[in-house]
Amino acid sequence: MTKFLHAAVITVLPAIPIAAQAQSAPTDKIVATGQAVPPPAFTISGSAAIVSDYRFRGVSQSDTEMAVQGGITVAHDSGLYAGGWASNLAGWGTFGGGNTELDLIGGYKVRLAGHATLDAGLTWYMYPGGADKTDFAEPYARLTGTAGPVTLTAGVAYAPRQQAIGRWYASGADAASGVYNSPGAKEDNFYLWGDGALAVAGTPLTARAHVGHSWGQDGLGPNATAVSPTGEYWDWSLGADVTYRNLTFNISYVDTDLSIRRSAYLLPSFSKGQDGIGTIADGTVTVALIAAF
Numbered sequence: 001m002t003k004f005l006h007a008a009v010i011t012v013l014p015a016i017p018i019a020a021q022a023q024s025a026p027t028d029k030i031v032a033t034g035q036a037v038p039p040p041a042f043t044i045s046g047s048a049a050i051v052s053d054y055r056f057r058g059v060s061q062s063d064t065e066m067a068v069q070g071g072i073t074v075a076h077d078s079g080l081y082a083g084g085w086a087s088n089l090a091g092w093g094t095f096g097g098g099n100t101e102l103d104l105i106g107g108y109k110v111r112l113a114g115h116a117t118l119d120a121g122l123t124w125y126m127y128p129g130g131a132d133k134t135d136f137a138e139p140y141a142r143l144t145g146t147a148g149p150v151t152l153t154a155g156v157a158y159a160p161r162q163q164a165i166g167r168w169y170a171s172g173a174d175a176a177s178g179v180y181n182s183p184g185a186k187e188d189n190f191y192l193w194g195d196g197a198l199a200v201a202g203t204p205l206t207a208r209a210h211v212g213h214s215w216g217q218d219g220l221g222p223n224a225t226a227v228s229p230t231g232e233y234w235d236w237s238l239g240a241d242v243t244y245r246n247l248t249f250n251i252s253y254v255d256t257d258l259s260i261r262r263s264a265y266l267l268p269s270f271s272k273g274q275d276g277i278g279t280i281a282d283g284t285v286t287v288a289l290i291a292a293f
Helices: 172-177
Strands: 042-051 067-076 080-088 100-111 116-126 136-147 150-162 187-199 205-215 232-244 247-256 284-292
Touching: 067 100
Parallel strands: none
Antiparallel strands: 042 067, 042 284, 067 080, 080 100, 100 116, 116 136, 136 150, 150 187, 187 205, 205 232, 232 247, 247 284
């Protein structure tokens, strides 16, 4: 589930899944007396967004329809940060409650030598009002380096064995019948990804690319969804941002290697409107408008 925080684009950066990042403290301000005013110990930042399709690691979480999202982060100058992010959900599975995803995020970001930063933390995925067994935790780490207009990020996220990502249903047909094959089953999930961004000099344009690979549950969890459909798959995206002041417009092409034939055993859950036709991981063009604050 690629999220919006600090104007990160969910369909492009799954970290952009999208996860929170600590913000660097602003540089010291010089007042009229010539004395330096130290930056505040805490900074608050966030974003609100409208997206044409909420794609998490290439798979639609909003039934290929629009979603409204937002998040906020509080960061300390030590590098510690905490925040939250939320989006509406629709389509496959039965999250219950308000069909909302709420991510609670905390971590630590440190600047390394040169223009590199290391960021590590944990995301707790929650579905308010739904069954408690659908919530799960996922620690993550990412290394980011910048050279001129180019920014590269390598990341890893590992969710240890938990019920929410266990194989409770062996197939979509079993999920549709409401009969668990293995109630209480636990699985883990591993996600490795890389992101790239290129700022075009003299323009408000930034080109972006993403590729990720998932290893995990082969089947459907207790909410009839899966963090890693078919147990292993690739996702990728290419796109661009256009930024004006605090507004960013993003357009991206998002895709996976989850073919209809390969994911057929997940139907009808893994289809638009759960009609059993096609998949919710087909290639698509997504657009987003993000306001940062």
